[in-house]
Each structure stands twice: as C-alpha cells, then as structure tokens.
Amino acid sequence: MKILVLNCGSSSIKYKLYDMTDESVLAQGGAERIGLDEAFVKVTLKDGSKEKIMHDMPSHKEGVKFVLDLLVDPKYGCLKSLDEIDAVGHRIVQGGDLFEKSCIVTPEVEKGIESLIDLAPVHNKGHLAGLRAVDALMPGTPQVTVFDNAFHSTMPPYAYLYAVPYEFYTKWHVRRYGFHGTSHRYVSQRVCEFLGVDIKTQKIITCHIGNGASVAAVKYGKVIDTSMGLTPLAGLMMGSRSGDIDPSAVTYLMQKTGMGPQEMADFLNKQSGVLGITGISSDMREIENADNEGNERAHLALQMYNYRIKKYIGAYAAAMNGVDIIVWTAGVGENQEGVRWDACSGLEYLGVKMDKERNHVRSKEQILSADDSKVKVVMIPTDEEIVIARDTRDLVEAQKK
Template identity: 65%
Template sequence: MKILVLNCGSSSIKYALYNMDDNSVMASGGAERVGLDGAFVKVKLPNGEKRQVMHDIPEHTEGVKFIFSLLTDPEIGAIKDLKEIDAVGHRMVHGGEKFNKSVVLDDEVLRVFEECSDLAPLHNPANLKGVKAVSELMPGLPQVGVFDTAFHQTMPKHSYLYAIPYDLYKEYGVRRYGFHGTSHRYVSQRVCEFLGVNAADKKIITCHIGNGGSIAAVDGGKCVDTSMGLTPLEGLMMGTRSGDIDGGAITFLQKKLNLDADGMSNLLNKKSGVAGVSGVSSDMREVDAAAQEGNELAKTALDMYNYRIKKYVGAYTAAMGGCDIIVFTAGVGENQSSMREEVCENMEWMGIKLDKEKNSAVHGEEAVISTPDSKVTVVVIPTDEELMIATDTMNLL
C-alpha cells in the first residue's frame, strides 16, 4: 500500500510518499513560496540525491498538481501512475475539541474542521486547500486528517482550562489545546518499543525541541498536560516566539509601543524568543556559535532557553507524581547535546544521571543517554510525524 502524506502550510506544501509494506519513504520534498514569486520544489530521492525544481505555484491546487507530476516524472519520479497511490493523509493543525483522533475526511468532517479556523487562521485554511486540491485532481481518492491537537484531548479540565471567566471558554473555546501532538504521540509510543517496556505503567515527559518547542506529560500513554496553549505561542522559549509571558506585560507593551492586537501578536510570535533576546538568529546553531565566541546576549538566550525546558520537566514530574522516561526529539532535541546536558544538570534529585560522554556523541539517532543506574531513563528518539500520519491513514482504510 502506498500512502502520500501532505502538510500544507500558508505558503508551503511538504510531502512524503510511503510504501507501507516496509514503511519506506519512496519520495519526499516540499514546495516553498506558494503564492509568491520565486516558487520552487525541493525533491529528495530514495538514494539521498536532492534536486531543486523552479516552478510557478500561484496557489495550492497548482502546487499539489506539480508535486503529483514530479512523483510520476520519468527521470526523478517514484511511481509510474498516480493510481498507485491508495490514499492521502493530511496534517491538520487545529481540531479544537471536535477531534480526539484521526478521521476519514468527508464533507461533514471538513465542515466541522472549518469551524475551527478561528483558532488557527493561518494553518487550517491552508490544510483545507490541500484536501480540496487532492479532491479536484483525484476525485474519490480516500483522504484522512491527522490533527496536531488530537493527542492532547485527554488532558483533564484542571490542565486545559485557563483561570478566566468560564463563559469565555464556553462561548469562544478559549483553553489549552497544545500542538505537536502527532510528534508527542509518536515518540511516547516509540520510546517504549525501543526500551521494551509497557507504556501503560510509565510516566513519560516528551520534549519536542525545535524552532518551535513544546513539552508533554504522558501518563500511561495519555497526555495529561502540555506546554503550548490556545495557540503555539505559550510555553517554552522558542526560535522567534516568547513563550510564557505575563499578560500584564503584554498590555503594558501595547500601550508603550502603541501596538494593536496584530502588532503585538507579530512582536511575540516573530520577533521574540531566542532571536529577540540574542539579536543573532532564531537558529540555535548560530546562537550557540555566537555564545562560544563571547556574545553575552547569546549566552543569556541559551541559559533562558535551557532553563525553561528544565523548569517544565520538573513541573511535569511533580504533576504526574514521578517520571520514568524523558524523551528528547525534533531538530534541537535530537542534535544539540549541550542543551540536553544543561537540562539534565543538577537533576539528580529526581533520579536523572546523564552519561555525558554518550550524550555528546548522539546526534539524530535513537539512543539511551542516561547512565545504567539512572532512575529516570533519558532517551533521544528522532520524531517521524509523517510516518505516524501514514500509519493512521492506512489503519483507517
């Protein structure tokens, strides 16, 4: 069975074609600058070769159509005919309280999903465009939606409610939803397979640390808390997002800077975080290099970044009444050994003993990086959200 995974953003379309007989990736890549000048598609072939193909992509239907043409291209294609594709799985960002699991997409599901667009005005409409593009180009092909927010729908009320008038939750759905759910679900399951343990009796903290970052507390296989909130802005300090900040500081700055709501959102989402504090970049590699060269603000940004991860690990250990496993994943989590060391430093009180030598050697591979006598097992597990989407899609057919 061959499953195509699509992740449609506001100006991008990522894709991966899976052969589910062995979970292998037959082709992958992404269209960038959709709707803008200079659009192109990056293509990664099974042999590891990479190509970049320039192509005008005025909107998503044209983008999906061009990706389909690349998949069947005589020279760089992975299949001979589009009929070889059995289904398409879509990353759907915000399912609100409507979806707690992946579903086959039909008119009613899409109608309900569209009602959630107020909660993710940039992402949900783009997701819908991808679905409609496939429907137009390959009518009748089964499509499945896999929601970023679904895994977190097991949170109890005391975890997801904000301390604001309850009517605002009932009227507008203002609550913690959480994101990166497909990644948190994948690594919390995969780490148990990797360690040969049963998820049902394990307390796991999953740290998805990338340009965007979030942490989840997973007790017995179910999410009981997560750091992102109504939007992906809350929680950890991120590449350009502020993370947790006093609401009073927001209104104070709005008045001082004479910003409207959109201006304040732009400041907190795109000009803050590691980039805003360091003044260097949102790329942790560049910030780390600057810190090593003596840039004090870069050092401060790294200290803040690592401290907030450590703080959430401690908080979720308390919330679950213990912790058996900590998982690091995503771009920074999988590759930046210095961050992992800083987070685990002075955490012996909760049973963490890091093998510093092993940790420094692990980059983007599955590995235990704690010592054999550590009460908490610390593990690096590369995330694979696309495989999770493909697997959900296959299981629903």
Template identity: 75%
Template sequence: MKVLVLNCGSSSIKYKFYNMDDESVLAQGGVERIGLDNAFIKVKLPNGEKKQIMADLPTHKEGVSLVFKCLLDSEIGAIKSLDEIDAVGHRIVQGGDKYKQSIIVDKSVEDGIEELCDLAPVHNAGHLKGIRAVDSLMPTTPQVCVFDNAFHSTMPDYAYLYAVPYELYQKYHIRRYGFHGTSHRYVSKRVCEMLGLDINNSKIITCHIGNGASVAAILNGKVIDTSMGLTPLAGLMMGSRCGDIDASAVTYIMDKLNMKPQEMANYLNKESGVLGITGISSDMRDIENAAREGNERAQLALNMYNYRIKKYIGAYAAALGGVDAIVWTAGVGENQTGTREEACANLEYLGIKIDVEKNAKIHGDEAIISTPDSKVKVVVVPTDEEIVIARDTKELVEKAGK
C-alpha cells in the same frame, strides 16, 4: 497500500510518499513560496541528493499538481499512474474540541476545519487548501486528517482550562489544546519499545525541542498536561516565539508601542524568543556559535532557553508523581547536546543522571544518554510525524473498505 502524506502550510507543502507494506519512503520533498515569486519544489532523490525545480505556483492546487507531476516523473518519480496513490493523509494543526482522533475527510470535516480557522488562521487555512486541491485533482481518492492536538485531548479539565470566566470556554472554546501531538505520540510509544516498558504502566516526559518547542507529561500512554496552549505561542522559549509571558506585560507593551492585537501577535510569534533576546537568529545553531565566540546575549538566550525546559521537566515530574523516562526529539532535542546536558543538570534528586560524554556524541540517533545507574532513563528518539499520519490513514481507509 501506498499513502501520500501532505503537510500544507500557508505557502508551502511538505510531502512523503510511503509503501505501507514495509513503511518504506518511496519519495519526499517540499514545495515553497506558493503564491509568491520564485516558487519551487525541492525533491529528495534516492541517492540523497536534492533537485530543485522552479515553477509558477499561484495556488495550492498548482502546488499539489506539481507534487503529483514529480511523483510521475520517469527520472525522479515513484509511480506510473496517480491511481497508485491509494490514500492521502493530512497534518491538521488545530482540531479544537471537535476532533479528538484522526478522521476520513468528507464535506462536514472540511467545514469543521474551516470553522476552526479562527484558532489557527494561518495553519488551518493552508491545510484546507491542500485538502481541496486533492479534492479537485483526485476526487475519488480517500483523504484522512490527523490532528496535531488530538493526542493531547486526554488532558483533564483542570489542566486545560484557563482561570478566566468559564463562559469564554463555553462560547469561544478558550482553553489549552497543545500541539506537536503526532510527535509526542510517536516518541512516547517508541521509547517504550526501546526500553521494554509497558506504555499502559509508564510515566514519560517528552521534549519536542525545535524551532517550535513543547513538553508533554504522559501517564500510562495518555497526555495529562502539555506546555503549549490555545496556540503554539505558550510554554517554552522558542526560536522566534516568546513562550510563557505575563498577560499584563503584553497589554503594557501594546500600549507603549501603540500596537494593534494582530501586530502584537506577530511581535510575540515572529520577533521574540531567542531571536528577540539575541538579535542574531532564531536558529539555535547560530546562537550556540555566537555564545562560543563570547556573545553575552547569545549566552543569556541559551541560559533562558535551557532553564525553561528544566522547569517544565521538574513540573511534569511532580504532575506525574515520578518519571520513568525523559525523551528528547525534534531538531534541537535530537542534535543540540548542550541543551540536553544543561536541562538535565542537577536533577539527580529526581533520579536523573545524564552521561555527559555519551550525550556529547549523539546527534540525531536513537540512544540512551543517561548513566547506567540513573533511575530515570534519558533517551534521544528522532521523531517521525509523517509515519504516524501514514499509519492512521492506512488504518482508517482499510476499516472503511475504501
């Protein structure tokens, strides 16, 4: 079976095309600036080089059509006919309380995703455009939705509810949902394979640390808590997101800056985090470089960033009643050695001892970075969200006999 995985944003489409017989990647790339001037697709070639093609892309339909065109191209493509695409899997950020597992797309599923747009207006609207674009271009090809928050649906009510009037949950579904679920799911399973652990008898803390970042507490293969909330804004300090903040501070800032709710949401999501503290960048590589050059606000941002991760590790060790493994993944987690070292420092009382020298050498590779005598294994596991989506798509389509 050959599966195309699509991750459609408001103005972008990332894609990977798999041969699921051996899970090899046949093609991959991304479309950018849909609906804007200077739109393009960037295709990763088999030799590792990238080719960029400019195009007029007013809507997602043209964007998906361009992906298909590149897949069919005799030089850079991977197929001779669209009939070779057996199924399409989509990443969907917000499934709310409605979708707790992956599902084959039909009209009711499309309507359900649209109903949830209030909870993730930018993300879900983009995903829906991608689904409908495939509908129009390949109407008989089965599609599957894999929901970002589904892996977190095992959280108990005392962990996911906010202490606000209960009717807000009943009427408007106000609760903690959590995100990066496909990543947390992949790395928690993979670390058990690496360490020879039984996932059904394990206590794991997964740290998905990128421009967006979240931590999850996973007990016996099921999430019992996670740092993100109703939206991806909550929890850790991130590239341009503030993370946890006193709600009264939000209303105070709105009053002082005369901001409307959506303006405030943009401020906290796009102008805060390490970008807001440093005024330099939302990219942690830039912040590390500036700190090395003596920039005090860059160093402050690093201290804040690493401290919050450490706090969540400690909190989730308490929630789990101990921990077998701590997993680092995503762009920062896989590559930024200083963050891993600082967030794990002085946690020996929890049985966590990081091998500083080994940690300093690991950039994007699977590796155990704790010392041999560390009771808790600290592990770097590069994430692969797309293969999770592809596997779920294959499994559901085969079960349905489509």
C-alpha cells in the same frame, strides 16, 4: 498500499509517499513560497541528493498539482499513474475540541476544520486548501486528517481550562489544546518499544525541542498536561516565539509601541524568543556558535532557553508524582547536546544522571543517561509522517470492511 502524506502550511507543502507494505519512503520533498515570487520544490532524489526545481505556484492547488506531477515524472518520481496512490493523509494543526482523533475526510469534516480557522488562521487555512486541492485533482481518493492536538485530548479539564469566565470556553472554545501531538505520540510509544517496557506502566516526559518547542507529560500512555496552549505561542521559549509571558506585559507593550492585536501577535510569534533576546538568529546552532565566541546575549538566551525546559520537566514530574523516562526529540533536541545536558543538569533529585559520552550523539535512538540513573533519558528521532501514514492506512482499511 501506497499513501501520500501532505503537510500544507500557509505557503508550503511537505510531502512523503510511502509503500505501507514495509513502510518505506518512495519519494519526498517540499514546495516553498506558494503564492509568492520565486516558488520552488526541493526534491530528494533516489541517491539521497536534493534538487531544487523552480516552478510558479500561485495557490495550493497549483502546488499540489505540481507535487503530483513530480510523483509520476520519470526523473523525480516513482509512479506510473496517480491511480497507484490509495489514500492521502494530512497533518492538521488545530482540531479544537471537535476532533479528538484522526478521521476520514467528509464534507462535514472540512466544514469543521474551516470553523476552527480563527484558532489557527495561518495553519488551518493552508491545511484546508491542501484538502480541497486533492478533492479537485484526485476525486474519489480517500483522505484522512491527523490532528496535531488530538494526542493531548486526554488532558483533564483542570489542566486544559484557563482561569477566565467559563462561558469563554463554551462560546469560543478558549482552552489549552497543545500541539506537536503526533510527535509526542510517536516518541512516547517508540521509546517504550526501544526500552522494552509497557507504556501503560510508565511516566514519561517528552521534550519536542525544535524551532517550535513543547513538553508533554504522558502518564501511562495518556497526556495529562502539555506546555503549548490555545495556540503554539505558549510554553517554552522558542526560536522566534516568546513562550509564556504575562498578559499585562503584552497590553503594556501595545500601549507603548502602538501595536494592534495582530501586530502584537506577529511580534510575539516571529520576532521574539531566542531571536528577540540575541538579535542574531532564531537558529540555535548559530546561537551556540555565538556563545562559544563570547557573545553575552547569546549566552543569556541559552541560559533562558535551557532553564525553561528544566522548569517544565520539574513541573511535570510533580504532576505525575515522578518520572520514569525523559525523551528528547526534534531538531534541537536531537542535535544539540549542550541543550540536553544543561536542561537535565540539576535534576539529580529526580533520579536523573546523565552520561556525557552517551550524550555526545545526534539523531540516533540512544540512551543518554548513566547506567545507574533512576530515570532513563533517551533520544528518539521523531517521525510524524509515519504516524499520519499509519492512521491513514488503518482508517481506510477499516472503512473498506
């Protein structure tokens, strides 16, 4: 079975084509600047090199069409015909409380995703455009939606509800949902396979630390809490997102700056976080370089960033009455040893003991803690796309039966 995985953002489309016989990647790439000038697709070639192809893509439909054209192109693709694609799997950021697991796409599912656009206006609108583009370009091809918040649907009400009038939840679905669920799901399962333990016996804290970042408490295979909230803005300090902030600080800043609600939302999502503190960049690699050169604000940003990760680890250890495994994943978590080291320092009371030499590694499955550490600290590179591909395969095969 060949499965195409699509992740359609507001102006981008990431894609991977899998042969599920051995879960090998046959083709991959990404379209950028959809609906904007100078749109392009960056394709990974068979030798591992990448090539940038300029192509006008006024909408997601044209973007998806060009991706499909590339898949059957003699140079860039690997298919003789699009008929070889058995199904398409989509990443959907916000499933609200309508979708608690992956599902086959139907008109009702599309309407459900559309009804949740207000909760994730940037993301869900792009996802829906991608779904409908495939509907138009590959009619009859099964499609599956895999929701970013679904893995977190096991949170109890006392963890996901906000302390506001209950009717806000019943009327407008205002609650904590959490995101990066596909990644948290993958690494929590994979780390147990890697260590040879049963996930149903483990208390795991998964740290998905990238430009967007979140932490989840996974107790015996089920999420009991996670740091992101109604939107991906809550929780940790991130590349350009503020993370947790006093709501009164938000209204105060709106009064002082004259910003409206959408302007303030954009400000907290795109101009805050590490970027806002340093004034340099949202890229943690650049911040570490600036810190090494003596930049005081870069140093402060790193202290804030790592401290907040540490606080969530401590909170979730308390919520689970202990922790057996701490997992690091995503761009920063997999590649920046300083962040891992600083965030885990001072957690000796939990039984965490890091190994400096083991921690000196990038994007590789590896135990980072010392042999005598009571808590296993492990790096597991994430693979959200393979989770989407597997769910798509399983649902399509089940439908055939």
